[in-house]
Amino acid sequence: MDVMTAVMTRRSTHRLTTPAPSDEEFSYLLRAAALAPDHGVLRPWRWITVRGEDRHTLGASFATTAAPENRAKTAAKAMRAPLLATLVFTPRPNPKVPEWEQLAATSAMSHSLMMLLHSRGFGSIWRTGPLIEDVGVRETLGLDSTERLLGWLYIGTPESRSAPRRRE
Numbered sequence: 001m002d003v004m005t006a007v008m009t010r011r012s013t014h015r016l017t018t019p020a021p022s023d024e025e026f027s028y029l030l031r032a033a034a035l036a037p038d039h040g041v042l043r044p045w046r047w048i049t050v051r052g053e054d055r056h057t058l059g060a061s062f063a064t065t066a067a068p069e070n071r072a073k074t075a076a077k078a079m080r081a082p083l084l085a086t087l088v089f090t091p092r093p094n095p096k097v098p099e100w101e102q103l104a105a106t107s108a109m110s111h112s113l114m115m116l117l118h119s120r121g122f123g124s125i126w127r128t129g130p131l132i133e134d135v136g137v138r139e140t141l142g143l144d145s146t147e148r149l150l151g152w153l154y155i156g157t158p159e160s161r162s163a164p165r166r167r168e
Helices: 003-009 023-033 054-063 068-079 100-121 134-143
Strands: 045-051 083-088 123-127 148-158
Touching: 003 083, 003 100, 023 045, 023 134, 045 054, 054 134, 083 100, 100 123, 100 148, 134 148
Parallel strands: none
Antiparallel strands: 045 083, 083 148, 123 148
16 A cells, blocks of 8 residues: 555554454554654654453453543443553653653654554554543553553454545
8 A cells, every 4th residue: 555545544443353464463563653652762752552361451440530430431432442552651761851752753654554454454543531640540551750641553354344535
């Protein structure tokens, strides 16, 4: 898929199924995405991949944030895709590169990753919401106090293989 086609046809994909990229393929795509503009080459991010049974652990953490009658539905959010790539912003102290610029680099890298996934036939959607601020979710993922959880890229194969429409 050429770059213009990828840009014009990529959409957030809500319904995802197997397969997702393997760990090896995902690592390869991350190395390429990390070539996005990044002043100082600080790479102020890290990824935590969650797949298989680990999604149940993450879902249980999600569920603790919900009212009792909504816990099952909230836990199920972690099962919406075969791979949840957790994006963690890890700003680096640097007098020449302010934190806002590091966040912009992290966003550019994430967008590059979504384009690369799309070019290989995978679907993705960047999900955020109140869970990114939850202390229990942060603890489950092992984040420290200097890191910010920016959400998850839910990744898999789109359930529907309809031809993507170009955007106007």
